[in-house]
Amino acid sequence: MSEDETSYGNQSAAADYGGKVPVEHLDYGYIETCKDVKYLEMICRVLKSGEEGIYPHLIDFCESHLEKLDPRSRALRKETPVATAASLSNDEWSQIVEDLKTWQEETKKTETSLKQQSVFDDTHNRNMPPIRGSNCSVPLSQTSVPKEKRNSSKGTLPRDYREWDKFDAEKECERIDGNLVKKDPGVMIKTGHPKIKTKVDATMLTEQEKLPLANREKDKGNEAFRAKDYEEAVAYYSRSLSIKPTVAAYNNRAQAEIKLKHWHNAMSDCLRALELEPGNMKALLRRATVYNHMGNFPMAAEDLRVVLREEPQNAAATQLLSETEKKMKECQPELQGKGKKILIQEVEEEDDDCNKDETEAEQTAHPVEPSQAVGGEESSAAPGERGDMGNAQKKPHGRGDGGPHGEFNSAHHGHWRSKGASPDKYKVPQEPREKAANGTSKRGSTASVPADQSTGAKETPVGGNAGESVNLDAPCGALPPPLARLKNEGNLLFKNGQFADALEKYSQAIQGYTESGIDSPEDLCTLYSNRAACYLKDGNSQECIQDCTRALELQSFSLKPVLRRAMAYESLERYRKAYVDYKTVLQIDSGVVAAHDGVNRITRLLIEQDGAEWRENLPDIPRVPLSAQQHRREEPPSTDVLQARAERKAEVQFTALKQEGNEFVKKGQYQDALGKYTECLKLKPEECAIYTNRALCYLKLERFAEAKQDCDAALRVEPTNKKAFYRRALANKGLKDYLACSSDLQEVLQQDPNVQEAEKELEEVTVLLRQSLANADASPAKPRKTVPITEVEGDEETASAPDSGGSHRGEATAINLRPTNAYEFGQALNTARCGGDTAACADLLASTTPETLPLLLSTQLDGNTIGFVMQSLDSHLLEKDPNLVYRHLNHLHTADRFSVVLMLLEKDERRHMTQLFEHLSAVQSSEFTKNDVQNLANKYI
Template sequence: MSSEYTSPLLTQGTTETFSIPIEHLDYGFIKKCTDVKHLEKILRVLRSCEEGYYPDLIAFCEKRVENLCPKSRALWKEKPAATASSFKQEEWQEISSDLKNWLTEMKQKENELKQDKTAVVIDESVNLTSVRHSNTSLLANKQSKYKIRPIPKKSPSVYTLFFRFDVEEECSNVDKDNTSKTIINKSLPRIEKNIDTTGMTDKEKTLIADREKDKGNEAFRAGDYEEAIAYYSRSILVLPTVVAYNNRAQAEIKLQDWHNALNDCEKVMELDPGNLKALLRRATAHKQLSNYRAAKVDTEMVLQTEPDNTIAKKLLTEVEKKLKDLEIKSVIKPKGKRILIQEEEDSDEKKEKINCGEGDRKHSVPVGGETTKETGEMGNVQKKFPGREGGPQTEEKHRKETENEKSKCGVFAKIRGDEANRQQEKPNVQTGKGDSLPPYVIQLKSEGNELFKNGQFGDAIPRYSQAIRELAESGIDSPEDLCILFSNRAACHLKDGNCTECIQDCTRALELQPFSLKPLLRRAIAHDSLERYQQAYVDYKTVLQIDRSVQIASDSVNRITRTLIDQDGPSWREKLPPIPAVPVSAQQHKYKVQILRMSRLVINYSQHNHQAISKENRFLSLKHEGNEFFKTAQYMEAVNKYSECLKLKSEECAIYTNRALCYLKLNEYEKAKHDCDSALQLESSNLKAFYRRALANKELKNYNAAINDLNKVLELDSSVVEAKNEIQNLTELLTQQKNETPNSEEKQRKFIQIQEVNDSDEEEMTENKNTSDLTRSSEGSASNGLNTEKGGSEKCFPLRPTNAYEFGQAINAVKTNANIAACADLLENINPQDLPTFMSNKLEGDVFIMIIQALEKHILEKDPNLVYQHLVHLCKSERFKVIFMLLNSDDKEVVQHLFDHLSKVQSDQFTTESIQILARSYYL
């Protein structure tokens, strides 16, 4: 109950304070009221005795408020100041004795201060102020130094001065004033750093030093570090302390005065050798002065005492990174020594060579010094579907690939031959390839590669690390090989789940070879694993700038985009780090080898290579335009661009598959199938070609061929879920096609028979029932589906029910006679897709088991595909889940037995995996 407003005319009035109705000052109202604020007002009115003194009502109201809100301020009570009578005798004696002891102690200290002052010997040479007496006057002495000058009064202007005013002269004076520079001294009065401590006692010095230190702390908190240093210096001058030196060192660090900060930290270490703050600040100064090893020692000493010190951990990480960078830079010489380009004549060609990063290299390689293959190695680029095989690329394999790679057009073949001849003519050029590496480095690298291929990623890491150290100590200028070693070690870290180390190694590799594809992709995957989606997005986008055919990067960008939208909202792009712009020389990684080789031959064969480069650029631009048209759903324009690409390069497999996809979008399935056939002739294991040809065959109703193509897709990569779904759909379509074919023949046969018969009753009966199923002479047996053969035994003849009622009659007749063979005949003559409709909600446990037995004993050997289709649709019945839950263990074994037999059967319409998926629907 809360307080309600009532008209004063109907009540006994209100109180003067808070205007509370008199009726509310009642036990019943207070007991029912739940408004704490209103109850507090009532309590104050009662305590004020405005309407009378009611102690019981006050106590009752206090209890009610305490029940509703125990922490209410209205329940607070004032306590009077304590007196001697408030304590026990023993407590009061203890308090009084403490006060007396404090008074005596203060008197003793005061006497000591007086004795110390008399003991101090004052040096007469010190310039002290004279003792004041009645004859001396401070003002009289100061008047001689400072004289007050009277301010001259301004006389009024004379009227004749107006005619003497020169306008041009005054304008020139104004211009001079504007051009003159004004110097404003914004600095505050300088703080005197010297303090005269003559005649001070030790306690006075301590007091003054603490006071100056506190002033320095206030200035430090205000951000005025120079003033803070001045006050700390005054404190140190009076009394040198560890705290003052430490604080001054921190202020000097803020002002980046590293040498003075280091000196102050050294003085602190002399006074207090184990001071952690001094160690940490000295480490900071050492780091800024490039003394990384000394900084590492100081930081490790801090972490030994405080392992959870976050500042020390961060500083140690930065110092270790600097040390590793120094190790790398010690083996990398400046790249300005590539002087082979100076021998050529064309300056434009030189610039192109420099931009391509060739210089004095012996072999042309993609960015990062690593070749790109279609099947990935060590978590490398996956051009089509990601696989699990592969390992780190060895230098020998890399050399063979770059030398023996077959060209896709005659121009590139000739270019490679000329390139080999040029390299033979210049044997003295220092290269960065594996041939110039020391033997022990090559051995360590090959051992690491073998361990990686065997799955021993943890054992491969020390091999690569040792190879990096040996290569650094050998003094060989080989940034490409060093980049490969870092990239391979990053792959091992990524396989072991150590994403942080993987990111560090990839970063070092990219410092050696910017825009290298493999380190970029591995670093992106590591960032993605650590849920650093913004950094991963930037790396993935950089990879796509280099090579747009990297499927894993494209998929990851789409996935991370959705995640960032959910996480940061519509403004997620504003929170991204800047995406680096990839130079043209590093783009189109897939064709980097050919383009680099062509660019080097421009020097000697400018006209011939100009045609080859223009043809290659034309091909790439047409392909890019086709891809852009496809993204904007302009499929016909994309087909035209891809067709022009094929005129330039008729052996490019990716162009055929892309054009086939466009034909599928345009519903031109024959052309799509033809392009897929052409792609498979060039590359027999192309998953995209198989899958798109299966889609074309499906639309052309070549279901068996489509199923065969999808099975090949699953053989190459079993993780393609779309292929499994398409196989299941095609199986249903194939079964439906088989069932519709005999129906059409029977309808034609019925039509012929109806023309021969004159009786209208017979004609109606033939229209409602299948005459092929009613071949017996008895009309009664035809209506019931039962007839007697020569042997006299009863048999359930197959019916073709058209609705749930007819199917129910037939299944009841079969169940009554417990004739499993008749049930099998009934199942053979109905469409599996109609089984859930005919069954409706009449499915029972005994009927379900009878259907399972009929499928296993009578239909499985003859037509396993029909058994599979019946099982697919039987589980879609209404009461299937309830019936299956009520089955006993014996009945479930019957169902399990049927699935075991069906999984052993080989068929082109279903596989073992599809049987396992179907078994889950039966809770097996």
């Protein structure tokens, strides 16, 4: 038997007797085999107390064995008497007395000298040190009271109460102030904080040295923050980050920046914290606070919902979300009347991607308040957050005619300011139509230089950066040269961020196309698509949708009009139509990143809005013919991409099912919740929380066996799960397996002693366990046996007990067939096993109640014991009483550590077990069927 098994057996024996040591354990043999330190200490205390008699040799033997296991045990400590004069020699005592006399004399001399010497002799003619915060010192002579006054004050009598009523404190204070000579200069008060360096040179430090130094600077910042000195807090947090960047320091500095209303700095710190630890709750909450102050309410609400999914009880997030949603509703009436303005952030090229070609840099648009500025230097978008608005990040295989519908480099680093745009403004009046037909316009002089100047070259600098030259007269499909020039000018203006001017050019080109009478649907589709991009940039989503629809009527399933219309729908919060257009884009070209992001975004919103049935409310998604899938990737998606898509889909479905199951549990609909949790486990079979939730449903429905199986599965995934132990205990209680229930409840209390429910259940189960044991014992109560204890000389081992008997194999073994406790049962079983007497073991099992077998075997459970029990049941008891064999087997597997011992069985022991179940399945009985035997065999084999 291993040490762990012996220790568990000792604890079980101590628990059986209510924490008291039985007399049977005060034995050399038991003490020698015991490995439990705490139980040995209890035995040692009982022996030392003399309650059961005084046995010096046995006490020494117990202490020596305990010292081997734990040399520092408290039970080995011995009291040492206080030293007195009698315990010391004469020389030592006289030396102590002389030292005390010498110390007493020296103390008296020192005290006398101090009384004779004046304390103020050295400081009488010297000034006192300056007062803190001033540059003056006060002479001691000014503050000291003259000796005459000190002496005269001794004879003064206390004032009468009537005099105190007439005493004027203000006059007395003025008289005292008038006697003082004010020669001290004014106190100099320093204002402002000393400049604190925000960087610390830690290049020569190791990583182990950096961490405590960074934590110390962060703690200084925390102290300054608590003192509401936020500027100083930012300085110390910066010092900490310069030493070692940490998530906590970034979060703290972000909070201090929020207090100072430095929104951009706070946003930067939140983003850095999220880079180090994605999903950090504090960083998300503070970023939402920044978004809220900057007017970006949808992004703030999205971050707050993420926080509340992880921490539903977060009061700050709940309050901020309600405020944000209220502000969004206040802006809603204004935004429905006219198209929402869209926040578009220009993205500068990264160092790693500076040499790569990019298509249009139209970023993800987020609705903002109508009064908020769009674009410009004071953009409220968070730095580093990118998206797509209107154009795919992937380079399409279309014609390279420039503009928002063609391919051009979007790395424009300048700032732009959009002008207001309306449909009526860009209608071409009657007067300039002839000019449009001839290729000139009202604003043409500001955008281009006549082509016939100087050398007559057609490449003319137009807007843009210095030195840039664009051929505005380049041909564009079937468009005549004047219209092609208008389109090229619009493309260049769009590239430079002048969207209102570009919109005017495209409108003139569309009007000229109508007047010219040419037939080129592809070119007209491009013009409408380009003008829709300008509307989208300017926040006019309604006009963008109209132009995209016209473009699609001319050329079905054109990629960019569908994508731009999807984003316009999303900005107007018409999510179902936006979802349909995004899915159509992915049919045309599955590599469009903006469409993938839009689908993921809208899927989350629709699940929150419509629940698990959100797909039923969607319009029909058109099927794109193969001929229109001109931008489809030739190679199939990689395995990683397909796996990532499947994981995202499964995650969304799993979250929805789990939430539905939780709602059913709150409503008390446990049968419906079972179905949802079962579907969750099909998606994620290793999710511990789902097993414990489903076990709760089984408990409520009194299906205790299934509840126990789910708790076992949860403990295989997470061996220390407290809920699984507690709910398995309740399942065992329902199955009337009180011993296993008690073991699980003790495990719960060992992890968390404050669980009051577990304490109450343990008290109740302990009573039930004692009652079951008392009912199972059919024999009359026997008087307590007196165990003789024999003194052993030397280190010889004790002999075997007289009644255990030693018989040769094959001879009849005399054993106790009526054991009263686990110890006596173990002694009888060991006697039969040592003698190889399976018949005696069968007689012992025949006289034992099956319900008590797991408890009696708890201290003797090992592979050899199980094999011997199986052999005895098969060879003797099966023929006499097969029903009793079945009941024994039905309870034996519930013994503690049975599953562990089962894995360690030898080949012969497994053979005996298999043979027993084969013979048992062939028996015809009214209490069990062949199927019952097979189900029981699955728990053993």
